[in-house]
Amino acid sequence: MGEQGVRSTKKAAKRATGAAAETEVPRPAKQSGKPTKRSSKPAKQESHLAMVRRARRINRELAEVYPYAHPELDFRNPFELLVATVLSAQTTDLRVNQTTPALFAAYPTPEDMAAAVPEKLEEIIRPTGFFRAKARSLMGLSAALRDDFGGEVPGRLSDLVKLPGVGRKTANVVLGNAFGVPGITVDTHFGRLVRRWKWTEQEDPEKVEAEIAAIFPKSEWTMLSHRVVFHGRRICHSRKPACGACPIAALCPAYGEGETDPEKAKKLLKYEMGGYPGQRLSPPPDYPGSPAPPLGAG
Numbered sequence: 534m535g536e537q538g539v540r541s542t543k544k545a546a547k548r549a550t551g552a553a554a555e556t557e558v559p560r561p562a563k564q565s566g567k568p569t570k571r572s573s574k575p576a577k578q579e580s581h582l583a584m585v586r587r588a589r590r591i592n593r594e595l596a597e598v599y600p601y602a603h604p605e606l607d608f609r610n611p612f613e614l615l616v617a618t619v620l621s622a623q624t625t626d627l628r629v630n631q632t633t634p635a636l637f638a639a640y641p642t643p644e645d646m647a648a649a650v651p652e653k654l655e656e657i658i659r660p661t662g663f664f665r666a667k668a669r670s671l672m673g674l675s676a677a678l679r680d681d682f683g684g685e686v687p688g689r690l691s692d693l694v695k696l697p698g699v700g701r702k703t704a705n706v707v708l709g710n711a712f713g714v715p716g717i718t719v720d721t722h723f724g725r726l727v728r729r730w731k732w733t734e735q736e737d738p739e740k741v742e743a744e745i746a747a748i749f750p751k752s753e754w755t756m757l758s759h760r761v762v763f764h765g766r767r768i769c770h771s772r773k774p775a776c777g778a779c780p781i782a783a784l785c786p787a788y789g790e791g792e793t794d795p796e797k798a799k800k801l802l803k804y805e806m807g808g809y810p811g812q813r814l815s816p817p818p819d820y821p822g823s824p825a826p827p828l829g830a831g
């Protein structure tokens with residue numbers, strides 16, 4: 534088991550960190566120099582083929598910007614990734630990473646977690662929010678792993694989604710990153726960005742997954758998911774996308790939805806792009822940012 538696709542080249546890493554350090558950001562082809570708002574004229578209809586080509590180009594550009602894209606949850610085995618992903622609902626990966634060291638020290642295996650005293654488990658995972666429901670899911674899925682799968686996390690989607698508290702999104706995270714099985718993870722960032730880019734108009738995550746899967750070869754699915762989520766967390770935020778600091782602005786139909794002034798946009802960048810720590814306490818060796826602080830360290 535290993536974390537898939539944590540790749541790095543010096544050149545690309547330099548380019549990625551440079552997005553924060555400099556303001557040399559490609560601009561859309563028809564832009565003058567001044568920040569622009571989106572035109573009120575109806576845009577020319579893009580053919581499906583042109584959209585697919587543009588989508589694949591965005592993926593290639595993002596691969597250059599984030600060669601180190603990776604799951605931002607700390608984990609050492611499939612069970613830890615499964616648990617961490619369940620805990621990540623409605624909270625940040627950083628908060629989960631700050632919580633799981635104590636959790637896995639107390640309950641390292643499904644057998645241990647299934648036999649936990651609920652109140653003790655709840656107390657440990659309390660910082661991640663919704664801790665009672667999450668504790669029920671963790672104990673339920675641990676019992677199912679113990680009773681139905683010999684204490685091992687299964688490597689098939691159809692088995693994973695039967696576990697309590699595990700949906701398609703969680704299953705794809707585990708398959709893609711703990712088993713090397715290609716999967717598209719449609720979380721809130723992924724859905725928002727692919728709609729901004731007009732790769733799909735679907736709102737339902739399963740339909741989004743199916744439409745995006747048809748655009749890219751399977752071999753790209755897992756890393757595409759990481760790159761898109763990285764971009765959503767660092768640059769293309771929900772409320773204030775940093776369009777003026779966005780390396781794929783020239784390919785984006787939603788350019789101008791956020792701040793287009795390069796200097797102001799730079800201030801909106803997050804994590805390593807903005808010069809701050811990432812979300813992992815134990816990031817991969819080639820990660821250009823710095824590790825996040827443990828719980829209670831500020």
Ligand code: SF4
Pocket residue numbers: 729768769770774775776777779780781782785786787788789790791
């Ligand atoms: S909306 Fe703005 S920040 Fe998001 S991808 Fe488009 S240009 Fe980049």
